[in-house]
Amino acid sequence: MTTGHHHGTPPAPVERRAAALEELLAEQGLVSPEYIDAVQQAYETQLGPMHGARVVARAWVDPAYREHLLANGTRAVHELGIQGPEIEHLTVVANGPEVHHVVVCTLCSCYPWAVLGLPPNWYKDPPYRARMVREPRTLLAEMGCPLHESVEIQVWDSSAESRYLVLPERPPGTEGLSEAELAALVTRDSMVGVAVP
């Protein structure tokens, strides 16, 4: 077997590669299998869009919080007790009757983990990363989010240090709902901007 880099030679099956990396780093005492178990479990059970939904619902019921959230996303999210990675520079952008925001990472998969969890597969796929910049209106319609042509679409590329969260419009007819009931209406996709709640 050659010891070449992944250029040129057929790569070893990726699972063996990942397992070898894990073994080698565990032998160095750097990352233990137990640590990996804990991280995996945390991301599967503790992080997720329910936290972003809580932020959105608060902004819907509290105009002062909404203003604060749009001015300083990171601080406003922390104030709800939400901590975690990839929201150190969080910008929140608000949809309105005339503008719709949508988030993409053209270079890889940057995403505000602490409020949305890890990104879905489509977010990481090349077609989404390329087409959301080139033809957002068409792609949004294909994803089940058709927008009237009078609505301006703003595409936010997370490739800088910034992470983005879309604040969707509060759905009509929800005046009587509690904050918790409102949070249950907020979908992950609406906070990425590929759907409306």
Place this chain on the structure above:
Amino acid sequence: MRLDLDGTAAPPRRNGEPVFDAPWQGRVFGLAAGVVARRFDGDWAPFRRCLVDAIADRPERAYWDSWTAALEELVVGAGLLGRDAVARRIAD
């Protein structure tokens, strides 16, 4: 890792899909998180640069394959493993 998240935030995740499609993906994610925490002070930026390069290098490669390649590049670049260490271990 700092995860001060109360367990009461239990509205539906509405992910519509599992976080990881296969167990090995969760493991290589956790491995990267461990390296970032232990060797990069929790800063994902160096890993992210490797990931951007790995994706640009082979855009059609599956995402977690690029992730694995990026992690290998990161630890080799940081001097934690030799360039051939992974390939040699696989060959063993």
